[in-house]
Amino acid sequence: MSSKQHFDLVVIGGGINGSGIARDAAGRGLNVLLCEQGDLAGQTSSASTKLIHGGLRYLENYEFRLVREALKERERLLAMAPHIIWPLRFVLPHSRSQRPVWMIRAGLFLYDHLAKREKLPASGALNLSTHPAGVSLNAGFKRGFIYSDCWVQDARLVALNAQDAAERGATVVTRTRCTRAQADKDHWVVDLESDDRAASVTATGVVNASGPWVASLFNDVIERPTNNGVRLVKGSHIVVPRLFEHDDAYIFQQDDGRIVFAIPYEQDFTLVGTTDVEYDQTPGDPKASTEEIDYLCRAANGYFERQICPDDVVWTYSGVRPLYDDHSGNASTTTRDYVLDLDAGHDRPPLLSVFGGKLTTYRRLSEHALEELTPHIGQTGSAWSSDQSLPGGDIPRGDFSRYLAAQKKRYSALPASLVWRLARNYGTRMDRILGDAQRVDDLGRCFGSDLYKAEVDYLVTAEWARTSDDILWRRSKLGLRLSDAQIQAVDDYLAGHRIARLDALAAVGLGESRTGLSA
Incomplete structure (x- = not known):
């Protein structure tokens, strides 16, 4: 050896x-x-629809083992990381031109019972004429269904x-x-x-x-x-200003047999996605095409009273899914x-x-x-x-609401919105960022929005962040709120940060310098 x-x-x-x-x-x-x-x-892994779910539509492809395993894991992951994973209700509007009611009821029954469900409420029927979720929808949708899954901060x-x-x-x-x-x-x-x-x-x-x-x-x-x-399939999403005022998400059936989600996103936005497009290019830098953006806008417009167009899109992201090639006929039905x-x-x-x-x-x-x-x-x-909890997930009894209330009381001199965001991102590890801070000035330089030096330093030292993209688009989504100049300021700060400059292999004592420069 x-x-x-x-x-x-x-x-x-x-x-x-x-x-x-x-x-x-x-x-x-x-x-x-x-x-x-x-x-x-x-x-x-940072370009998903950001769901912890069994995969309701996979039932149509008879993937019962996958759905059962995913439903079991949904409960486990919610317990492991209640700070970055939380329950979300999904509204499925229905019209006579779509899948018949009996099929949807059967699918939701299976979804509720394929695995033991302890934390999430069961599915049910909705009268969209009286339910808050119906307010934002086109007038033609009078009935629907609702079921439970979870949201996750994927990155x-x-x-x-x-x-x-x-x-x-x-x-x-x-x-x-x-x-x-x-x-x-x-x-x-x-x-x-x-x-x-x-x-x-x-x-x-x-x-x-x-x-x-x-x-x-x-x-x-x-x-x-x-x-x-492996079968490479590109999935794209769009983010637009908030399309509805409640906290439930939607799942929309499309004429082509696909489904599209519309999900509350970062408080002020709505996430719409995803597409399924065969992909034969280098997987490193996928982009949402004009056709995909148009498709997602049309998908939303078929349901929402407020119509959107590509000019309303504030951000897009795309990911290439490496699906196992089961030689199915199209990307949507690939396992x-x-x-x-x-x-x-x-x-x-x-x-x-x-x-x-x-x-x-x-x-x-x-x-x-x-x-x-x-x-x-x-x-x-x-x-x-x-x-076993993930870092920050050791919240007593997994009760995030009670934990957040206690943290807001502990850090009462700090903005409640900042305490909420840090609790949602870091759970019990937020104390490593805030320490004994009694005011925002104790957190160091503000780069914009509620991003402070204390958080940036933590992400560099504890979570391998090295660039503004790492911090603003993966560890958080604060890129939606910072200007180009503020984003550049983050990069400038990181460029001067010794730990950020330290080469990864040098940091763990591996390898020899290729440049002759000392780490």
Whole structure:
């Protein structure tokens, strides 16, 4: 064995699946390295519809196992992270031209009963003529249905899994590419490269959790073939000024058989999405097309009294979903289930590759991954993550409302809106940002809106944030509220921040400088 630093497991990809697997493995006592070529949740995992849900529409494709597992996980995740995940009611307006009432009732009955439901209310029928959700709708919608799922701050879910993995002993490096992974008898040799340094480590096993890059990693980095394929599907969303005044969300049936959500977003906005478009380009920088924006505007206009057009859109985002290629006829019916491909044997070290998956089932996927790997990487601890809070989620009894009331009282001299946002983003970890602050001046420089130096410094030191995009569009959505000049001020501050400049590999003591400069 080489004298290079050795890990039990190297996980390639810092999205939800990679960070979840790293967390699970570290919690079992394994020595883990998680490497991500960009920022945590820098791609697909921060570009979702931001739901923790069973997937009501998956019932039409008879994916009962996936829906049952997702519904079970919905309850677990809500208990694990009540600060970044919370219940949301969904209103389904109905007209005679859509799916028949009996089909919807049957689907909602299954949705309520496929898995044990303890925290969320059951589905039911609505009279939209009297219910507040009917006020914003076109006059033609008189009846509908309502059911429960959950909302999640998706990129924060990823960051908290990585944070927990690190606190359990994992090494996490961002902005670090895996340039080569070569099997050498009973171990892997893994080459890593960041802007300023390069490193080579060894590992007993490797996990390919690179999302949209899962197939290209086989060709360009690992050079080990696979029989499984990935189907890249782009999903785009638009954000517009708030279209309704209540806190419920909507699910809209479309003439093409798809569904589109309209969801309360960041208090002053409405999120509308998503599309399903086959994607054959490089997955790194997807953009919402004019056609997709038009489609989502039409989808909303078919239901809301207030009409929107592309000029009303204040922000768009797109993600490329790496769906397992089940050779279905179109993108909308391609399975959202996951497939774990384990390649291992007496003559080659284990390689586990992740195809597909969704936010809701990431924790169970991670358990399955470790169950597959355990026989090949030695003894590990047993499954442990189902009842363990994520960082900041250890709120007494999971009662966020009571916790928020206590925090508002504790920090009564600070704006209530700031206390609410920090509680929602950081849970019990918000005290690490606010400390003994008695006024906003104690939090340091204000960059705009309610973003202060204390929060920026915390994100840099505790959550691997390095740029304004990391802070304003992933760890938060404050980019919706800051001007271009204010965003530039955040980048200028980070450029002068020593920790922000510190190269990822140097920070964990790996590799040699490629530039001759000291970290």
